[in-house]
Amino acid sequence: MPFDDAFRDDLRALLRWRRDVRRFRRETLPDGALDRLLATACLAPSVGLSQPWRFVVVDDPGRRTALRNLFARCNAEAASGYTDERAERYAALKLAGLDDAPAQVAVFADRSTAVGHGLGRRTMPEMADFSVVTAIHTLWLAARAEGIGLGWVSILEPAAVAGILDVPSHWRFIGHLCIGFPERESDTPELERSDWEHRRPPAEAVIRR
Secondary structure: OOOOHHHHHHHHHHHHHOOEOOOEOOOOOOOOHHHHHHHHHOOOOOHHHOOOEEEEEOOOHHHHHHHHHHHHHHHHHHHOOOOHHHHHHHHHOOOOOOOOOOEEEEEEEOOOOOOOOOOOOOOOOOHHHHHHHHHHHHHHHHHHHOOOEEEEEOOOOHHHHHHHHOOOOOOEEEEEEEEEOEOOOOOOOHHHHOOOOOOOOHHHHOOOO
Protein backbone atom coordinates (compact mmCIF):
# COMPACT_ATOMS: atom_id res chain seq x y z
CA MET A 1 0.00 0.00 0.00
CA PRO A 2 1.59 3.32 -1.04
CA PHE A 3 1.87 6.20 1.43
CA ASP A 4 2.26 9.76 0.16
CA ASP A 5 4.02 12.83 1.56
CA ALA A 6 0.82 14.08 3.20
CA PHE A 7 0.49 10.83 5.13
CA ARG A 8 4.12 10.96 6.22
CA ASP A 9 3.64 14.52 7.45
CA ASP A 10 0.58 13.43 9.42
CA LEU A 11 2.54 10.52 10.88
CA ARG A 12 5.33 12.84 12.05
CA ALA A 13 2.71 15.12 13.60
CA LEU A 14 1.15 12.14 15.38
CA LEU A 15 4.53 11.17 16.81
CA ARG A 16 5.21 14.74 17.91
CA TRP A 17 1.83 15.09 19.64
CA ARG A 18 1.99 11.68 21.33
CA ARG A 19 2.66 12.67 24.90
CA ASP A 20 2.68 10.91 28.25
CA VAL A 21 -0.61 12.12 29.75
CA ARG A 22 -0.76 12.60 33.52
CA ARG A 23 -3.89 14.73 33.85
CA PHE A 24 -7.17 13.26 32.61
CA ARG A 25 -10.78 14.28 32.34
CA ARG A 26 -13.00 11.80 34.16
CA GLU A 27 -15.46 11.21 31.35
CA THR A 28 -15.72 7.63 30.19
CA LEU A 29 -14.38 6.43 26.87
CA PRO A 30 -16.85 5.79 24.02
CA ASP A 31 -18.34 2.30 23.93
CA GLY A 32 -15.93 -0.15 22.34
CA ALA A 33 -13.03 2.32 22.21
CA LEU A 34 -10.75 0.45 24.62
CA ASP A 35 -11.35 -2.92 22.96
CA ARG A 36 -10.66 -1.36 19.57
CA LEU A 37 -7.41 0.21 20.77
CA LEU A 38 -6.21 -3.03 22.36
CA ALA A 39 -6.98 -4.90 19.14
CA THR A 40 -4.85 -2.37 17.26
CA ALA A 41 -2.04 -2.82 19.79
CA CYS A 42 -2.02 -6.51 18.93
CA LEU A 43 -0.95 -5.59 15.37
CA ALA A 44 2.48 -4.69 16.75
CA PRO A 45 5.53 -6.69 15.65
CA SER A 46 6.77 -9.38 18.01
CA VAL A 47 9.79 -11.65 18.12
CA GLY A 48 9.06 -14.87 16.25
CA LEU A 49 5.41 -13.75 16.01
CA SER A 50 5.13 -14.79 19.66
CA GLN A 51 2.62 -12.07 20.58
CA PRO A 52 3.64 -12.25 24.27
CA TRP A 53 1.57 -9.25 25.41
CA ARG A 54 -1.04 -9.74 28.10
CA PHE A 55 -3.39 -6.81 28.74
CA VAL A 56 -5.20 -6.87 32.09
CA VAL A 57 -8.08 -4.37 32.12
CA VAL A 58 -8.53 -3.22 35.71
CA ASP A 59 -12.17 -2.32 36.44
CA ASP A 60 -12.58 -3.64 39.98
CA PRO A 61 -12.66 -0.71 42.47
CA GLY A 62 -10.89 -2.71 45.17
CA ARG A 63 -7.98 -3.60 42.92
CA ARG A 64 -7.75 -0.02 41.69
CA THR A 65 -7.57 1.23 45.27
CA ALA A 66 -4.85 -1.31 46.05
CA LEU A 67 -2.84 -0.13 43.05
CA ARG A 68 -3.33 3.51 44.06
CA ASN A 69 -2.07 2.73 47.58
CA LEU A 70 0.90 0.85 46.14
CA PHE A 71 1.77 3.81 43.96
CA ALA A 72 1.57 6.19 46.91
CA ARG A 73 4.06 4.06 48.85
CA CYS A 74 6.44 3.59 45.93
CA ASN A 75 6.24 7.27 45.04
CA ALA A 76 7.10 8.30 48.59
CA GLU A 77 10.13 6.01 48.49
CA ALA A 78 11.19 7.46 45.14
CA ALA A 79 10.79 11.01 46.47
CA SER A 80 13.20 10.24 49.32
CA GLY A 81 15.96 9.82 46.75
CA TYR A 82 15.95 13.52 45.88
CA THR A 83 17.12 16.48 47.92
CA ASP A 84 16.86 20.26 47.96
CA GLU A 85 15.43 21.92 44.83
CA ARG A 86 15.12 18.64 42.92
CA ALA A 87 13.05 17.20 45.79
CA GLU A 88 10.73 20.21 45.63
CA ARG A 89 10.33 19.80 41.89
CA TYR A 90 9.62 16.11 42.28
CA ALA A 91 6.92 16.80 44.87
CA ALA A 92 5.24 19.22 42.45
CA LEU A 93 5.04 16.70 39.61
CA LYS A 94 1.84 14.78 38.92
CA LEU A 95 3.22 11.34 38.18
CA ALA A 96 0.08 9.26 37.70
CA GLY A 97 -3.48 9.54 36.49
CA LEU A 98 -4.72 6.74 38.73
CA ASP A 99 -7.31 8.97 40.38
CA ASP A 100 -8.93 10.34 37.22
CA ALA A 101 -8.29 8.11 34.20
CA PRO A 102 -11.47 6.18 33.30
CA ALA A 103 -9.56 3.15 31.98
CA GLN A 104 -6.58 1.34 33.46
CA VAL A 105 -4.67 -1.50 31.83
CA ALA A 106 -1.76 -3.41 33.35
CA VAL A 107 0.53 -4.89 30.71
CA PHE A 108 2.61 -8.02 31.14
CA ALA A 109 4.97 -10.11 29.02
CA ASP A 110 4.55 -13.87 28.92
CA ARG A 111 8.06 -15.12 28.18
CA SER A 112 6.91 -18.73 28.40
CA THR A 113 4.39 -18.48 25.57
CA ALA A 114 4.61 -21.37 23.14
CA VAL A 115 3.36 -19.18 20.30
CA GLY A 116 6.21 -18.61 17.87
CA HIS A 117 8.02 -21.80 18.98
CA GLY A 118 10.78 -19.79 20.67
CA LEU A 119 12.06 -18.27 17.43
CA GLY A 120 14.49 -15.42 18.15
CA ARG A 121 14.43 -15.79 21.93
CA ARG A 122 17.12 -18.35 22.68
CA THR A 123 19.96 -15.85 22.98
CA MET A 124 17.78 -12.88 23.95
CA PRO A 125 14.73 -13.96 25.97
CA GLU A 126 14.13 -10.31 26.83
CA MET A 127 12.95 -9.84 23.24
CA ALA A 128 9.52 -10.91 24.52
CA ASP A 129 9.54 -7.88 26.83
CA PHE A 130 10.66 -5.59 24.02
CA SER A 131 7.84 -6.91 21.85
CA VAL A 132 5.34 -5.92 24.52
CA VAL A 133 6.83 -2.42 24.57
CA THR A 134 6.20 -2.14 20.82
CA ALA A 135 2.58 -3.10 21.47
CA ILE A 136 2.29 -0.36 24.09
CA HIS A 137 3.74 2.19 21.68
CA THR A 138 1.33 1.05 18.98
CA LEU A 139 -1.52 1.48 21.46
CA TRP A 140 -0.20 4.92 22.38
CA LEU A 141 -0.25 6.12 18.78
CA ALA A 142 -3.64 4.59 18.03
CA ALA A 143 -5.11 6.29 21.10
CA ARG A 144 -3.61 9.66 20.21
CA ALA A 145 -5.08 9.38 16.71
CA GLU A 146 -8.51 9.27 18.39
CA GLY A 147 -7.78 12.15 20.75
CA ILE A 148 -7.35 9.75 23.67
CA GLY A 149 -4.38 10.09 26.01
CA LEU A 150 -2.22 7.44 27.64
CA GLY A 151 0.03 7.65 30.68
CA TRP A 152 2.58 4.97 31.58
CA VAL A 153 2.91 4.42 35.34
CA SER A 154 6.23 2.82 36.23
CA ILE A 155 6.50 3.75 39.92
CA LEU A 156 5.09 0.40 41.05
CA GLU A 157 6.60 -2.80 42.43
CA PRO A 158 6.14 -5.52 39.78
CA ALA A 159 5.60 -8.38 42.24
CA ALA A 160 3.02 -6.39 44.19
CA VAL A 161 1.13 -5.51 41.00
CA ALA A 162 1.06 -9.17 39.96
CA GLY A 163 -0.31 -10.10 43.38
CA ILE A 164 -3.02 -7.43 43.34
CA LEU A 165 -4.18 -8.51 39.90
CA ASP A 166 -3.80 -12.24 40.54
CA VAL A 167 -1.93 -13.04 37.33
CA PRO A 168 0.39 -16.00 36.67
CA SER A 169 3.65 -15.66 38.57
CA HIS A 170 5.79 -16.08 35.46
CA TRP A 171 4.27 -13.06 33.71
CA ARG A 172 6.68 -10.11 33.73
CA PHE A 173 5.17 -6.73 34.56
CA ILE A 174 5.98 -4.10 31.92
CA GLY A 175 3.82 -1.14 32.87
CA HIS A 176 0.48 0.14 34.10
CA LEU A 177 -1.40 2.35 31.66
CA CYS A 178 -3.91 5.08 32.43
CA ILE A 179 -6.14 5.83 29.44
CA GLY A 180 -8.63 8.63 28.92
CA PHE A 181 -9.20 12.07 27.45
CA PRO A 182 -6.45 14.51 28.47
CA GLU A 183 -7.19 17.73 30.32
CA ARG A 184 -5.09 19.56 27.75
CA GLU A 185 -3.10 18.67 24.66
CA SER A 186 0.48 19.69 23.97
CA ASP A 187 3.30 18.74 21.65
CA THR A 188 5.78 19.28 24.50
CA PRO A 189 6.32 16.62 27.21
CA GLU A 190 4.93 17.65 30.58
CA LEU A 191 8.27 16.95 32.28
CA GLU A 192 9.88 19.37 29.85
CA ARG A 193 7.22 21.99 30.51
CA SER A 194 7.92 21.49 34.23
CA ASP A 195 11.65 22.02 33.62
CA TRP A 196 12.43 18.56 35.01
CA GLU A 197 14.30 17.49 31.90
CA HIS A 198 14.70 18.52 28.29
CA ARG A 199 14.79 16.46 25.14
CA ARG A 200 18.21 15.84 23.65
CA PRO A 201 18.76 16.55 19.95
CA PRO A 202 18.63 13.38 17.84
CA ALA A 203 22.27 13.79 16.82
CA GLU A 204 23.34 13.04 20.41
CA ALA A 205 21.66 9.64 20.24
CA VAL A 206 23.30 8.52 17.00
CA ILE A 207 26.73 6.89 17.03
CA ARG A 208 28.50 5.86 13.84
CA ARG A 209 31.20 3.23 13.62
